[in-house]
Amino acid sequence: MKRSKRNGLCCGAGGAQMFKEPEPGNKEINIERTDEALDTGADIIAAACPFCNTMMSDGIKAAEKEGKIEVLDIAEMIASAEDL
Amino acid sequence: MSELIKVPTAAEFIAQGKTPEVLFWVGCSGSFDDRSKKITKAFVKLLNKAGVEFAVLGAEESCTGDPAKRAGNEFLFQMQAMMNIEVLNGYEIKKIVTACPHCFNTLKNEYPELGGNYEVIHHTSFLKDLIANGKLTISGGKFKGKKSPIMIRVI
Numbered sequence: 001m002k003r004s005k006r007n008g009l010c011c012g013a014g015g016a017q018m019f020k021e022p023e024p025g026n027k028e029i030n031i032e033r034t035d036e037a038l039d040t041g042a043d044i045i046a047a048a049c050p051f052c053n054t055m056m057s058d059g060i061k062a063a064e065k066e067g068k069i070e071v072l073d074i075a076e077m078i079a080s081a082e083d084l
Numbered sequence: 085m086s087e088l089i090k091v092p093t094a095a096e097f098i099a100q101g102k103t104p105e106v107l108f109w110v111g112c113s114g115s116f117d118d119r120s121k122k123i124t125k126a127f128v129k130l131l132n133k134a135g136v137e138f139a140v141l142g143a144e145e146s147c148t149g150d151p152a153k154r155a156g157n158e159f160l161f162q163m164q165a166m167m168n169i170e171v172l173n174g175y176e177i178k179k180i181v182t183a184c185p186h187c188f189n190t191l192k193n194e195y196p197e198l199g200g201n202y203e204v205i206h207h208t209s210f211l212k213d214l215i216a217n218g219k220l221t222i223s224g225g226k227f228k229g230k231k232s233p234i235m236i237r238v239i
Contacts, residue, residue: 048185050119081223
C-alpha cells in the first residue's frame, strides 16, 4: 500500500470515528482506508488492533465484499497456522 | 461453548506463591466485543501452546484511561491509571503483553510518570519472538505461511 508505515492512513478509530459522528467531508475514513487495502488485491486484511479490525470489517461490508475478503488479527492467523 | 481454555489470573499465581512471567492485558475490546473476544482466545491458545507462564488480571483489570485522556479528561485518566498501577504493582508485575495498541501506548508511555514502570510489549512483537525462538510455527493451517498475499496494517 502506498500509504504505509510512517505515512500510514488511520482507519478512523484512533480519531474515535467508531464512537461518534463522522468528521465533515465527503468520504468516511474507514471506507477510504478499506478501498486502499482492496486495491492491493489481497484476500485477507491482517490487523494488529481490535479497533482497526472493526473499522476495516465495516469498510468491507460497505464495499459488499463480505465473505470474499477476510479481516483477521495476526494472532488468529498464527493460531490457524498452528491448527489451534 | 464447549471448549475449555486455561486462563489463570494473577491472584491465582500469588495464591500459589508464584509470579507470572508476563501479564496479558486484555483491554476493553478483547474483553467485551464479540469479534475481539475471538482474537483474545486465539492469542491465549498461542500462549498456552508456546508454554508461556502468563496471567490476566480478570475482574481486577480496569480501563487504562486512554479514552478519557484522549477526550481531555485528565482527572478521570489519572484516577483510572492509578487504580490499575496499584493493582499491577501489588502483583509485582514487570512485563505486560497486550493485543491492543491503544492500551500499549498508554501503559508504555503514560503510566511511568504515575509510578507504573513495566516492560510493555505488543502481541505482534511477542508472537514474533516466540516464532523466532521456535516455540510457534507458521507453516501449517489455512494460510500456509506466505502463500496468500497479505496486507498488514500495523497500529
